Amino acid sequence: MNGRAWKNMASSDANLLSLITASRPGAAPTLLRSALPVVVIVALAVMAQVVLKGLLGGYYADLAITIGVNIVLAVSLTIVNGFTGQFSMGHAGFLAVGGYVSGAVTYYFSLTQWGSAAAAGGRLSGMPLSTEGLAWLGAGDVLFPVALLIGGLVSALLGLAVGLPSLRLRGDYLAIVTLGFGEIIRVVIQQSGPALKTPEAAEQAGVLGMATGLGGALGFGGLPKYTSLFWVVLFAGLTMLVAYRIKTSTSGRAMLSVREDEIAAEAMGVNTTRTKVWAFVIAAFFAGIAGGLYAHKLGVALGPVDAGFQRSFDIIIMVVLGGLGSISGAALAAVVVTMLPEYLRAVADYRMIIFALALILMMILRPKGLLGVREVWDADLWRGLFRRGKSAKGGGK
Amino acid sequence: MPLLEVSNLIVRYGAIEALHGVSLSVEQGQIATLIGCNGAGKSTTLRAVSGLLKPAKGSIRFDGKEITGVAPHEIVRLGVAHSPEGRGVFPQMTVDENLDLGAFARPRSEKDQIRKDREKSLDLFPRLRERLKQLAGTLSGGEQQMLAMARALLARPRLLLLDEPSLGLAPQVVQTIFQIIRDINAAGTTILLVEQNAHMALKVAHHGYVLETGRIAMSDSARVLEASDEVRKAYLGIG
Numbered sequence: 131m132n133g134r135a136w137k138n139m140a141s142s143d144a145n146l147l148s149l150i151t152a153s154r155p156g157a158a159p160t161l162l163r164s165a166l167p168v169v170v171i172v173a174l175a176v177m178a179q180v181v182l183k184g185l186l187g188g189y190y191a192d193l194a195i196t197i198g199v200n201i202v203l204a205v206s207l208t209i210v211n212g213f214t215g216q217f218s219m220g221h222a223g224f225l226a227v228g229g230y231v232s233g234a235v236t237y238y239f240s241l242t243q244w245g246s247a248a249a250a251g252g253r254l255s256g257m258p259l260s261t262e263g264l265a266w267l268g269a270g271d272v273l274f275p276v277a278l279l280i281g282g283l284v285s286a287l288l289g290l291a292v293g294l295p296s297l298r299l300r301g302d303y304l305a306i307v308t309l310g311f312g313e314i315i316r317v318v319i320q321q322s323g324p325a326l327k328t329p330e331a332a333e334q335a336g337v338l339g340m341a342t343g344l345g346g347a348l349g350f351g352g353l354p355k356y357t358s359l360f361w362v363v364l365f366a367g368l369t370m371l372v373a374y375r376i377k378t379s380t381s382g383r384a385m386l387s388v389r390e391d392e393i394a395a396e397a398m399g400v401n402t403t404r405t406k407v408w409a410f411v412i413a414a415f416f417a418g419i420a421g422g423l424y425a426h427k428l429g430v431a432l433g434p435v436d437a438g439f440q441r442s443f444d445i446i447i448m449v450v451l452g453g454l455g456s457i458s459g460a461a462l463a464a465v466v467v468t469m470l471p472e473y474l475r476a477v478a479d480y481r482m483i484i485f486a487l488a489l490i491l492m493m494i495l496r497p498k499g500l501l502g503v504r505e506v507w508d509a510d511l512w513r514g515l516f517r518r519g520k521s522a523k524g525g526g527k
Numbered sequence: 528m529p530l531l532e533v534s535n536l537i538v539r540y541g542a543i544e545a546l547h548g549v550s551l552s553v554e555q556g557q558i559a560t561l562i563g564c565n566g567a568g569k570s571t572t573l574r575a576v577s578g579l580l581k582p583a584k585g586s587i588r589f590d591g592k593e594i595t596g597v598a599p600h601e602i603v604r605l606g607v608a609h610s611p612e613g614r615g616v617f618p619q620m621t622v623d624e625n626l627d628l629g630a631f632a633r634p635r636s637e638k639d640q641i642r643k644d645r646e647k648s649l650d651l652f653p654r655l656r657e658r659l660k661q662l663a664g665t666l667s668g669g670e671q672q673m674l675a676m677a678r679a680l681l682a683r684p685r686l687l688l689l690d691e692p693s694l695g696l697a698p699q700v701v702q703t704i705f706q707i708i709r710d711i712n713a714a715g716t717t718i719l720l721v722e723q724n725a726h727m728a729l730k731v732a733h734h735g736y737v738l739e740t741g742r743i744a745m746s747d748s749a750r751v752l753e754a755s756d757e758v759r760k761a762y763l764g765i766g
Contacts (some may be wrong), residue, residue, distance in 0.1 A: 380631065387617050387628050394615030397577060399603030399632025399682065503619055 139300075171367035176192075179254050179360035191359060192429070197468045198362030199424045202369045204448035204460040206416035209373055211446065211526030212455035212503075213382065214409045215389025216297065217305045220312035221417055221445045224285045226437030227315060228418025230344055233353045233432055236273055237325070239338040240354055241332050250352035255361060260290030274384070276358040278422035285418025286411045293410035297403060309439055316437035320347045327352075350425070357427040365423060366461075369416050373457045376412070385409050386455065386503075450494060453499030458506040459503035463499070528591055530555045530717050531576065531686055536585035538568075538575050545571045547741045548585065552684065553719050553734075558712050560720040560728040560749065562762055563738035569721040570612050572738070573688045576719070577609035578602040589686065603632040608684035612691050612721075614675040618664025622655055625663050625674055628680030641681065649679040651707055669700035676707065686717045693724045705731050725762035727755040737762070 141165040183191045203225060210218045233415050240247045249255065250270035296307040322344035326332045332340055344350050387395040396402050425432045435441070448467050454458030470488065474481035492500075529552035538546040546568045553559040561569050572578040576587055578599035587595045592643065595604055604607075611644075617625050628649070630641045649656040652673040663674055672692055679687055689708065693701045705727050712718050712731075723727035729735050735752040737745040745752065752758050 380627075382630055383620075383624060384631060386620065387631075390617035390619055391615050393579060394611055394617065395628075396579060396599040396630045397603070397609040397611055397615065398678070399600045400628075401598070401600040 147502070167371050168368070169396050171364060171371065174367060175360045175364035175474055176254065178359055178363040183359050193469065193472060194359060195213065195357060195423075197465050198359070198366045199357075199420050199427070200445075200448065200464040200468050201366040202416055202420035202423065203445045203462045204452065204464040205366075205369050205373050205457055206413045206420065207445050207449050208452070208455065208457060208460040208522050209376065209385070209416075210413040211449050212460065213377065213385040213389065214406050215454070216406055216409070217301065218308040218410070218413070219304055219439065219442050219446065220308035220310070220315075221413070222441035223308075223312035223315040223437050224289060224414040224417035225286055225366055225421035225445075226312075226319060226432075226434070228278075228281035228285040228421030229321060229432050229436060230281075230421075231284045231418070232277040232422035233350050233425040234306040234341060234344060235277035235280055236270075236356070236426065237350075238332055239273060239277075240270070241326070241329050246353050247354055249356050251354075251356050251358075255358045265407050270354060270356060274354075274361070274426065278419050282415045282418035285421070286415035289411045289414025290407065293407040293414075297406040297410060304433070307440070308511065311438055312439055312442055316434045317433065319344060319434045319437060324348070325352065328374060330482075345433075347434060349431040351431050353426055353432065355426055355428045355438050356443075357423050360422055365419055369419070370457055370461060372412075372416075377455075377457065381405070381408070389455070447489065451489065451499055452504065453501035454509045455503040456505055458500040459499055459501035459504075462489045462506070529553055530590055530747070532586075532745060532760075533572070533576065534586050534588075536572065536587065537583045538571050538580055539583045544583075546575070546582075549738070549741070549743055551736050551743060553717055555717055556712075556715065558708070558718045558720060558731055559734045559736065560722055560732035561727040561736050561738055562734070563744075564730055565723070566740070567738040568741045569682040569738055570690055570720040573609065573612075573690050573719065574583065576602075577607055577688055579609070579611075586648055600632065603682055606683070606685035607635055607688065608679040608682040608686070609688040610675045610679040610692070612694070614668075614671045616663040616671050616674050618662065620663055620664055621660050622666070623659045624673055625678055626655075626681055629678035630683075632682055640683075644681055644683060648680050651680075651710060652677050663694055669696050669704070672696060672700075672704060676704075676711075680711065680716070684716060684718065687711065689718060689720045691693070691721055692725060693722060693727060701727060702749060725758065734753075 186194060207221045210216050237247050244250060250268045252268040252271055254267055255271050274306040292311050296304055299307060323342050323346060326335055326343045326344040335343060384400045387400055388402050388405050392402055424430060449460050452463035470484055471481055474484055531553040534550045536549040537544050549572055561572060562570050575582045578597055581596055586593060589607060590606060612660050626645060633641060654670055655673055655677055692704050709731050720728055729749045729752055732749040735749045
């Protein structure tokens with residue numbers, strides 16, 4: 131046997147080995163492996179609320195919550211714009227749908243069942259830690275995630291309704307349709323009636339009255355404020371976990387193939403329409419969750435503006451800046467894009483100009499975004515950074 | 528019964544008719560080739576067979592089953608793999624990931640068989656084995672063509688559609704590619720080969736069709752076509 135054949139055999143054995151270890155059956159370890167990240171995320175979320183919040187202090191803790199919401203938004207849009215390469219410009223529409231639906235659920239449920247729309251959460255949902263005798267979780271902390279889930283599901287359903295007809299369109303046309311979708315949501319919300327303030331008024335209006343009593347152009351005020359670092363870290367972590375699982379799965383590979391070359395993907399047997407619609411639905415679900423987190427955040431008055439295209443563009447900027455297709459890149463960009471304007475407050479009126487310049491500079495220096503398709507933990511990303519000149523030329527397009 | 532039977536195929540791009548009633552058939556176990564100039568409709572014919580284009584009229588039967596108008600992802604599952612023109616590798620994915628996508632249409636239960644087929648494909652193209660972790664976009668043209676073919680083979684097709692595998696390749700590499708086409712066929716895969724390189728195509732094929740502006744102008748065994756004056760003059764540049 132000559133040297134090369136031997137080498138071939140050795141490498142095929144290594145391949146085989148990695149395949150076996152990756153797919154070895156045995157339910158217990160598999161279950162453990164898939165549950166472990168969730169346990170870690172929950173632990174991190176609890177720590178964020180108990181330890182980090184105190185360390186950060188009020189202002190930065192609040193900023194961290196905004197960052198977390200933006201991470202959920204950016205990572206979810208990455209699934210559509212990054213993985214499948216479809217240009218959706220109406221992501222804020224899903225944010226608003228999730229926000230309004232979950233907001234309506236918590237607000238009117240609290241009002242009619244508990245007599246007041248005030249938050250009934252425990253220490254993990256932002257009540258002061260020092261409160262005597264307060265449990266970690268209150269009754270509201272069951273209501274809140276359920277409401278988020280409902281908001282996410284309604285948003286996902288709408289994603290399906292929009293995605294089915296429109297994802298047959300390509301490029302610019304899809305962008306226009308999704309942009310239009312966001313605007314429709316905004317206008318519909320604007321036309322809703324005033325929010326009902328008392329339990330009696332709500333009872334009288336019935337379910338339909340409550341569903342249309344969303345505050346109209348004035349915004350949906352008075353929502354119970356549940357969103358805390360705990361909830362935000364929890365959902366940001368789960369969103370990233372799901373996105374990562376998708377990216378490394380076969381169906382994720384199918385999404386990426388649609389982005390790379392749609393015709394070749396079809397020739398491989400990928401049902402491109404179904405793949406795109408799925409990506410859209412999943413993204414809409416998480417955007418809905420993000421909307422719920424945003425709506426229940428202290429100091430936020432949820433309004434029709436939140437469905438507008440300005441908001442959608444903000445999310446797109448994060449995705450493009452992070453690198454189309456990079457989960458950690460999108461998360462990183464969400465942090466940068468949220469914090470930069472805050473730090474630029476010192477230069478007051480000029481801050482948005484500087485912010486815009488920073489973005490332009492960024493796209494010139496790293497046209498594929500911060501990380502491209504790679505993730506922070508990919509070894510070849512770092513190798514690529516150290517040999518930038520070479521990799522920039524090798525990049526092709 | 529031929530494995531593939533195309534009859535009176537008409538394909539339109541908008542108002543322009545690209546194929547005006549093409550009929551051809553590919554026998555089980557053989558290599559058939561479709562030669563012709565630029566714009567004759569060769570790629571269009573292949574795309575219609577694999578479902579990437581919807582024909583306006585006519586019928587396509589694969590293994591006796593009507594597949595006209597069936598979605599491309601279904602056709603792959605029936606056993607037709609298409610290695611598209613311009614190779615269509617996924618440039619931002621590694622060679623490894625590209626190969627995985629080749630087996631996308633196959634059920635998970637075939638995992639072990641897929642692994643074996645993968646090894647077989649890599650044995651056929653040893654160059655790819657050396658570059659498994661490389662991004663496909665950074666491969667040379669010849670290597671990309673090899674990848675496209677290896678990937679198509681991973682679908683375990685009964686019929687392999689090859690669109691211009693020699694396009695833009697160095698003569699030496701073209702020789703290699705055509706040898707591999709022979710090998711693939713010898714291993715039992717039926718092939719429909721579209722080529723501008725009529726000389727090479729007729730050498731490996733059993734049967735040949737000459738396509739001229741959307742019509743089959745000639746159809747005969749590859750030997751006869753290779754020897755015919757018309758083909759020699761128009762496509763082989765001899766005489």
